[in-house]
Amino acid sequence: MILVVGGAGYIGSHLVKELVKSEKVIILDNFSTGFRSLIDSNAILIEGNLGDEKVLSHIFSNYAIQAVMHFAANSLVGESVQNPYKYYENNVCATVTLLNTMLKYNIKNFIFSSTAATYGIPKVEFIDEDQPTSPINPYGRSKLMVENILEDFSKAYGLNYIVLRYFNAAGAHESGEIGESHNPETHLIPIILQHLLGQREKISVFGTDYATPDGTCIRDYIHVTDLAEAHIKALYALIDGKKQTGVYNLGNGKGYSVKEVIETCEKVTGKSANIEYANRRPGDPAHLIASSAKIYKELGWKAERNLEQIIESAWKWHQKMVAIHDKN
Numbered sequence: 001m002i003l004v005v006g007g008a009g010y011i012g013s014h015l016v017k018e019l020v021k022s023e024k025v026i027i028l029d030n031f032s033t034g035f036r037s038l039i040d041s042n043a044i045l046i047e048g049n050l051g052d053e054k055v056l057s058h059i060f061s062n063y064a065i066q067a068v069m070h071f072a073a074n075s076l077v078g079e080s081v082q083n084p085y086k087y088y089e090n091n092v093c094a095t096v097t098l099l100n101t102m103l104k105y106n107i108k109n110f111i112f113s114s115t116a117a118t119y120g121i122p123k124v125e126f127i128d129e130d131q132p133t134s135p136i137n138p139y140g141r142s143k144l145m146v147e148n149i150l151e152d153f154s155k156a157y158g159l160n161y162i163v164l165r166y167f168n169a170a171g172a173h174e175s176g177e178i179g180e181s182h183n184p185e186t187h188l189i190p191i192i193l194q195h196l197l198g199q200r201e202k203i204s205v206f207g208t209d210y211a212t213p214d215g216t217c218i219r220d221y222i223h224v225t226d227l228a229e230a231h232i233k234a235l236y237a238l239i240d241g242k243k244q245t246g247v248y249n250l251g252n253g254k255g256y257s258v259k260e261v262i263e264t265c266e267k268v269t270g271k272s273a274n275i276e277y278a279n280r281r282p283g284d285p286a287h288l289i290a291s292s293a294k295i296y297k298e299l300g301w302k303a304e305r306n307l308e309q310i311i312e313s314a315w316k317w318h319q320k321m322v323a324i325h326d327k328n
């Protein structure tokens with residue numbers, strides 16, 4: 001049985017949907033940013049806080065947990081600058097309690113959701129795992145702290161772990177049943193699609209004076225189902241003893257500017273956007289593009305879905321959300 005912490009969230013719920021095909025799954029979530037509608041009916045749900053030792057002890061003493069996959073976190077860069085305590089408390093302190101309680105019950109396999117934000121401002125076009133980590137905001141620092149803790153716990157206590165540094169997760173499940181839901185929504189693709197569905201008046205492009213060909217920020221968008229598949233490969237690498245530790249980037253290896261993402265959304269939806277050019281958003285590096293060569297070489301994973309497929313799946317999901325909303 002696998003424990004998925006944060007399985008009611010966007011990325012965790014997509015992982016669960018794939019994982020229940022081969023494993024028994026238990027989800028721990030406190031619904032701080034997750035949704036009951038994203039919970040897979042084949043998984044067991046425990047409602048609680050990952051920093052609550054009592055809840056964790058209950059799970060670890062009642063279920064034979066082979067591995068913990070940890071998606072739960074606060075993950076808004078801007079909010080982390082305003083309220084760093086929340087980030088260090090939830091992303092770091094609660095995670096230490098989770099790790100410590102796992103070790104008490106001799107559970108030693110751990111998969112951690114980290115981020116491209118650990119790199120800070122990259123010095124190269126394609127970021128591989130050997131690039132220096134130098135996060136520029138509390139969110140990225142909180143993730144890097146956990147990465148460092150994992151390294152120390154592995155050496156001292158024999159914890160096996162894989163860190164997955166995602167670039168920009170986007171898209172929705174092919175079934176159309178689940179998709180990206182954040183409240184408030186701050187991510188580019190859902191914001192564009194909500195606008196094209198008439199739910200927002202316009203799209204603001206944050207910054208047009210970056211050192212990129214069209215002046216807008218470049219990101220590497222990765223389909224959430226590709227992420228889920230990478231997690232499953234990482235999980236079996238730990239469980240089967242193929243790997244004791246590992247740190248991998250998860251991206252498509254292709255960068256798209258904010259303007260290009262808007263154009264692709266217009267193409268996929270056949271609608272045209274009302275764009276406002278605004279100031280830069282604090283904490284945004286000009287470009288973030290992954291090299292995911294390491295995970296391909298070591299675990300045989302590569303992204304299969306391109307930007308258009310990402311947007312098509314997200315569009316299907318957002319249209320469905322409008323239909324449900326209109327019915328209610």
Ligand SMILES: NC(=O)c1ccc[n+]([C@@H]2O[C@H](COP(=O)([O-])OP(=O)(O)OC[C@H]3O[C@@H](n4cnc5c(N)ncnc54)[C@H](O)[C@@H]3O)[C@@H](O)[C@H]2O)c1
Pocket residue numbers: 005006007008009010011012028029030031032033034035048049050051070071072073074075090094113114115116165166167168169170181182
């Ligand atoms: N969305 C992205 O583009 C992206 C990119 C890089 C990394 N990440 C990381 O991936 C992970 C998942 O991101 P997401 O976009 O799915 O976020 P999300 O907010 O949709 O999901 C997080 C889930 O964790 C739960 N949670 C938070 N704190 C908890 C706690 N103390 N106890 C129990 N449950 C708790 C929330 O209720 C939610 O269901 C996060 O760790 C995030 O930092 C996300």
Ligand SMILES: O=c1ccn([C@@H]2O[C@H](COP(=O)(O)OP(=O)(O)O[C@H]3O[C@H](CO)[C@@H](O)[C@H](O)[C@H]3O)[C@@H](O)[C@H]2O)c(=O)[nH]1
Pocket residue numbers: 075076077115116117166167168169186187188189191203204205206207217218219258281284288
């Ligand atoms: O209304 C908007 C929203 C976003 N952007 C821009 O679009 C790009 C992408 O922004 P967003 O979708 O908010 O993602 P990021 O800020 O790049 O962060 C995501 O990707 C990171 C890894 O690259 C993760 O660490 C974060 O958790 C995840 O939110 C950035 O240049 C933003 O400035 C706009 O121009 N207008």
